[in-house]
Amino acid sequence: MSQVNDCVGIINQHVKNFKPEVGLILGSGLGQFCDNVKTITSIDFGSLPGFPIAGVGGHAGRLLFGQVGDTNVVVMQGRAHYYEDGKADVMAVAIQTLNAIGCKSLVLTNAAGSLVKEASPGSVMLITDHINMTGVSPLFGAESNKRFVDMSDAYDPDLNDAMRSSAEKNGIKLHEGVYAWFSGPQFETPAEIKAVKTLGADAVGMSTVPEVILARHQGLPLCALSVITNYAAGMSETKLSHEQTISFASKAADTVEKILISYLKNQ
Ligand code: HPA
DSSP, X not given: OHXXXXXXXXXXXXXXXXXXXXEEXXXXXXXXXXXXXXXXXXXXXXXXXXXXXXXXXXXXXXXXXXXXXXXXXXXXXXXXXXXHHTOTTTTHHHHHHHHHTTOOEEEEEEEEEESSTTSOTTOEXXXXXXXXXXXXXXXXXXXXXXXSOOOTTOSOHHHHHHXXXXXXXXXXXXXXXXXXXXXXXXXXXXXXXXXXXXXXXXXXXXXXXXXXXXXXXXXXXXXXXXXXXXXXXTSSSSOOOHHHHHHHHHHHHHXXXXXXXXXXXXX
16 A cells, blocks of 8 residues: 555645546557647656556556646556456455545546457457456455455446446447457457357456455545457467557557547536
8 A cells, every 4th residue: 555655745745736537458459549638747657656657569558647627637658468467366456556646537548359250450449347367366365355446337337337428429429239248368269269159258368457446445445448459369470569559549549649638528
């Protein structure tokens, strides 16, 4: 907890009298969203004890404070993943800090592979539920009965509705589905994709789920968007690569931005 207190102290020194309403986590290739934030200040993750060192291409590693419309936002430009160090709680201090500085809700974004033909690369999917394929939890070692987090409605129905209206207002088709979390860093095998499709997954990725668990542990409501960067393994001839993920995420960034801007303006 003391790292969280330290982070709160550092943030309060940098940004005076700023009450964030929404915390945003930007996934791979979505950093350009920050151009839409009337930025007050930013702090490098490196200056915030316990914040992740964002090591994956496409992630800047900065905490940005500002406004979208009249809504005060704090944006994590970059995240860390379980596969980087094998620590499922790598985002714990960051999420707890967002909660401690007063965020009322979170919006999580990521890049994901699609398991459904209609959700083609470049489209956007609202995550309505998830399947944790890793067998690990960021709450391993957490104490008190608070660790037994209710994960029904983890993706907040009201925030989901707000995201649906924002997409509709912009004439954007918003797909919806279940996100399966794989550890990575390797992409899935075609057999793994077939297996999770049978289990009910619509998209796959290597992030977000631990953040959802950590946020719900803090009682923070949230919603989450996947930018579909590719069809999942075995579904198309295209070879999977991180370069492809980044390039497709950047191509879909405009669409996500429009949805996020309307959403944030109405919070
Ligand atoms: N699998 C896992 N993670 C991903 C994918 C994928 O196909 N695409 C983007 N992130």
